[in-house]
Amino acid sequence: MSISSRFAVGIHILALIDLNKETASSSEFLAGSVNTNAAVIRKIMGMLKKAGLIEVQPGVAGAKLSRELSEITLFDIYKAVNVVEENELFSIHDKPHPDCVVGKNIQSTIEPIFMAAQSAMEKVFQNLTLEDIVKDIEAKEHIQ
Amino acid sequence: MSISSRFAVGIHILALIDLNKETASSSEFLAGSVNTNAAVIRKIMGMLKKAGLIEVQPGVAGAKLSRELSEITLFDIYKAVNVVEENELFSIHDKPHPDCVVGKNIQSTIEPIFMAAQSAMEKVFQNLTLEDIVKDIEAKEHIQ
């Protein structure tokens, strides 16, 4: 099991749109950097657009960020690309036997724990923004 | 995307083995409570056995816990049933373009963040034991 790379690609795309803001970032250009097909990029861009993170126009090359780098958290991207549903990171088996002490109670016992685990994971993304990503990339560039 | 219910089933099985310890818990019996096929249960029991959490013998009905309830964390079960690989909860796209500022650096920038998110999630399970689960189930029983 593994969470879709759409999330990583989404971060990649947004960071590149910003760092390349003097030029138009077409889906073809972005696809070259990500190393995938332009249609894949357009699908992800559609999700980012729907979430209000970028502005794109049919027929017009390029996309631009809707907000400041510091106003876009990784959690915003995470939600936008729809890689994990709300409170459904972990799946629980269906219809355990209701006449069994464990079967009867296991779901309500486990659910809040799974929710807490998912929340702990998501909190990490809530506390990071695209600005952190871009600054880290820029810092690495200056070293070399 | 969703993490396999093997984890939830593993917790269910272990809790039930404990609460039913005066009787032998065969795979057939456990399957009835979980509401699945006995072969599915046997496969998961094999994983729990390999991880040293239970003792089972070919041909002999029933399984018993290898350790005290309080000595088995949910993280032990999580690792045993192999639902998420080490540092691979999130996947990162392969071979981003090395001549691009973002493509060159994105992987090393994102990786530690993804690892931190996964760790935060797993820490929740490290801090809970089967004893917590069993006590919660018993508490629910006493209310009704």
Place this chain on the structure above:
DNA sequence: AAACATGTAATCGATATAGTTACAAGATAA
């Protein structure tokens, strides 16, 4: 020997991912 249990392999349907091709519809420049 008969009955019952575990261990495990093979198969199936369902679902998700990532890639690919194709094309309609919008925008722009000559």
Place this chain on the structure above:
DNA sequence: TTATCTTGTAACTATATCGATTACATGTTT
């Protein structure tokens, strides 16, 4: 207007994983 480029989508493919199911070899007990 026409040609060209771009986005937005749909359709199809290969691949992978999950959970269920069947089947059977192997071990245990009476």
